[in-house]
Amino acid sequence: MVTHVPAPGGFEVPLWRAVAVFRVASLAYVCVVVLRDADRYAHPLVAGALVLVMAAWTAVTAVGYAAPARRGWPLLLADLGVVVALLLVTPWVMGRPALAAGLPTLTVAWLGGPVLAWAVSGGRRRGAVAALVLGATDLATRGMATPSAINGAILMLLAGVVVGHVARLTVTAGERLQRAVELEAATRERERLARDIHDSVLQVLALVQRRGARLDGEAGELARLAGEQEAALRALISGAGPLPAGTADAPVDLRALLGRYSSATVSLSAPATPVPLPPMTARELAAAAGAALDNVARHGGGRAWVLVEDEGSAVTVSIRDEGPGFTPERLAEAAAQGRLGVAQAIRGRLADLGGTARISATPGSGTEVELTVPRREP
Amino acid sequence: MSGVRVMVVDDHPMWREGVARDLAEAGHQVVASCGEGRQAIRVVAAARPDVVVLDLQLPDVSGVEVIRGLLAARPEVRVLMLSASGEQQGVLDAVKAGATGYLLKSAALAEFLDAVRRTAAGEPVFTPGLAGLVLGEYRRLAAVRERAPAGTEDPAPRLTERETEVLRLVAKGMSYKQIAERLGLSHRTVQNHVQNTLGKLQLHNRVELTRYAIERGLDG
Numbered sequence: 001m002v003t004h005v006p007a008p009g010g011f012e013v014p015l016w017r018a019v020a021v022f023r024v025a026s027l028a029y030v031c032v033v034v035l036r037d038a039d040r041y042a043h044p045l046v047a048g049a050l051v052l053v054m055a056a057w058t059a060v061t062a063v064g065y066a067a068p069a070r071r072g073w074p075l076l077l078a079d080l081g082v083v084v085a086l087l088l089v090t091p092w093v094m095g096r097p098a099l100a101a102g103l104p105t106l107t108v109a110w111l112g113g114p115v116l117a118w119a120v121s122g123g124r125r126r127g128a129v130a131a132l133v134l135g136a137t138d139l140a141t142r143g144m145a146t147p148s149a150i151n152g153a154i155l156m157l158l159a160g161v162v163v164g165h166v167a168r169l170t171v172t173a174g175e176r177l178q179r180a181v182e183l184e185a186a187t188r189e190r191e192r193l194a195r196d197i198h199d200s201v202l203q204v205l206a207l208v209q210r211r212g213a214r215l216d217g218e219a220g221e222l223a224r225l226a227g228e229q230e231a232a233l234r235a236l237i238s239g240a241g242p243l244p245a246g247t248a249d250a251p252v253d254l255r256a257l258l259g260r261y262s263s264a265t266v267s268l269s270a271p272a273t274p275v276p277l278p279p280m281t282a283r284e285l286a287a288a289a290g291a292a293l294d295n296v297a298r299h300g301g302g303r304a305w306v307l308v309e310d311e312g313s314a315v316t317v318s319i320r321d322e323g324p325g326f327t328p329e330r331l332a333e334a335a336a337q338g339r340l341g342v343a344q345a346i347r348g349r350l351a352d353l354g355g356t357a358r359i360s361a362t363p364g365s366g367t368e369v370e371l372t373v374p375r376r377e378p
Numbered sequence: 379m380s381g382v383r384v385m386v387v388d389d390h391p392m393w394r395e396g397v398a399r400d401l402a403e404a405g406h407q408v409v410a411s412c413g414e415g416r417q418a419i420r421v422v423a424a425a426r427p428d429v430v431v432l433d434l435q436l437p438d439v440s441g442v443e444v445i446r447g448l449l450a451a452r453p454e455v456r457v458l459m460l461s462a463s464g465e466q467q468g469v470l471d472a473v474k475a476g477a478t479g480y481l482l483k484s485a486a487l488a489e490f491l492d493a494v495r496r497t498a499a500g501e502p503v504f505t506p507g508l509a510g511l512v513l514g515e516y517r518r519l520a521a522v523r524e525r526a527p528a529g530t531e532d533p534a535p536r537l538t539e540r541e542t543e544v545l546r547l548v549a550k551g552m553s554y555k556q557i558a559e560r561l562g563l564s565h566r567t568v569q570n571h572v573q574n575t576l577g578k579l580q581l582h583n584r585v586e587l588t589r590y591a592i593e594r595g596l597d598g
Contacts, residue, residue, distance in 0.1 A: 194463075198435065198462055198463045202462040202463065202483075203390050203392070203393060203462055203483065204392075205484075206462055206482075206483040206484040207392060207393060207396060207483075209484055210396070210483075210484070210485075210486070210487055210490075211396065213486055213487060214487065227484060230484050231484065234462070234463060234482075234484075237463065267505075267506050267507060267551060268507070268510075269506045269507045269509060269510025269511075269513075269549040269550070270507075270510050270511075270514065271510065271511065271513070271514020271515070271517065271518065272466065272467040272469075272470045272511050272514055272515065273467075273514065273518060303551065304551075305506050305549070305550045305551030307506070307510055307513075307546065307549045307550050308510065309510075309513060309514070309517070309546075310514065310517060311517060312517070312520075312521050312524070318546075318550055320550040320551060320552075368550070
């Protein structure tokens with residue numbers, strides 16, 4: 001499946017096309033009105049010339065707004081200026097009697113063009129500003145406020161606001177779509193890589209490690225290294241993947257954060273389903289678990305096991321190792337010297353989260369650190 | 379104990395040969411080896427293995443389907459799964475479908491041979507990761523139960539306190555021997571507790587499948 005996503009700024013293209021179509025259509029209406037009313041104007045020939053000016057400007061804007069680079073202030077201001085100028089000469093061209101008789105002004109609905117252009121380029125506020133400028137000019141040049149003139153001005157203001165709003169929505173929706181498509185593409189690529197790695201590299205590394213484990217010396221060492229890489233690679237491809245950008249407050253899967261600690265010596269046990277936690281809580285909890293694992297590595301290393309349990313109302317992470325780790329003597333010694341040991345640091349982190357840390361050493365079955373964080377009801 | 383009849387199912391020829399050689403060297407009898415799930419289901423009745431060593435990721439059919447097919451063709455066979463990619467939903471599904479053992483492909487040879495021997499003897503072979511998955515599955519079932527309206531029929535299995543305790547210790551990497559010492563139980567009792575946790579899930583899975591079949595009118 002190929003999804004087409006326009007280049008940045010490309011989401012507005014249909015809107016700019018719609019503005020150009022509006023100008024052409026309203027220009028046709030201008031021609032009809034001028035042909036019908038020309039004999040009642042004070043200067044019919046000038047009116048004809050102005051229609052040509054409008055046609056020329058319609059062409060200029062259609063080409064001008066088509067390219068994103070030209071949609072800046074010069075063209076927007078020129079657009080507004082041309083229409084204001086046309087409005088200013090309208091009373092002279094039509095003559096007071098024609099205006100007083102209630103004939104439509106020369107530009108009729110064509111004067112809405114800049115309002116739509118401003119709205120599409122900058123949203124509701126710009127649309128409203130352009131509509132107010134043109135509405136005020138129109139009412140001022142007529143020299144009188146007929147109900148239809150006021151209606152026209154208000155319609156133009158509403159059009160400016162609504163089109164501006166829709167334009168923003170379209171652009172935002174387009175950008176979201178693009179992000180989603182990018183994320184999907186990244187996920188797909190990741191899954192493809194994971195499959196490839198699984199089918200080839202992992203199998204071979206596991207085999208090298210297994211067959212080499214019986215050999216002594218350098219070959220045995222190579223097998224051990226292969227085993228380490230196998231574990232690292234396995235953790236990498238079984239992780240929950242990168243978190244989507246722009247979702248700072250969305251719950252984070254704790255398993256993904258703990259996944260990076262898993263290695264040849266650290267085994268991670270977790271449920272098959274995600275363990276969602278608020279991002280701050282998840283990060284602090286994972287950091288506390290990491291501190292406990294660092295401590296294992298510092299005190300002789302050896303194997304360690306991490307267990308993640310989701311009990312609904314609370315999440316528990318247990319870290320167990322079979323080394324000396326936190327012996328009661330060591331904890332007491334640290335406390336006596338007034339040092340903030342690793343244990344204290346872990347307890348502090350958990351207390352900040354409203355949770356608890358239980359640290360115990362059982363002779364014969366190693367040291368256990370149990371971190372429990374309550375889940376706040378949403 | 380020697381002479382376990384083993385069938386090896388793995389789509390990687392290198393692995394298949396390596397595993398078969400290791401088993402033969404340890405005195406076991408490799409009665410068949412194949413690279414495809416469907417082929418394995420076809421030959422299992424004739425080959426009469428005690429244990430099938432099964433790679434969970436086969437190219438033709440899912441691990442769950444292979445396990446169901448193997449058990450349908452030869453109900454007394456025991457399935458020991460191997461996977462290269464770690465504990466995931468697929469492993470849990472395979473256990474619910476009837477596999478009784480699970481090992482990572484990176485496990486040491488001694489660990490693998492021990493697992494084959496124990497699987498043949500009917501013992502469950504758990505990695506800490508698998509214990510974590512099974513614990514998570516029971517917790518998921520409990521959460522579903524809590525959300526269900528009061529009075530609805532509740533066929534979902536639950537763990538006893540002792541079973542939960544044992545499973546947690548397995549998930550934290552303790553051996554059955556260590557667990558027996560810690561809890562003051564016999565090795566055999568610990569093993570039974572672990573076996574029960576699997577048995578209840580597998581039974582529940584079969585009940586669910588049957589119920590699904592009846593609901594869809596597929597039981598005739």
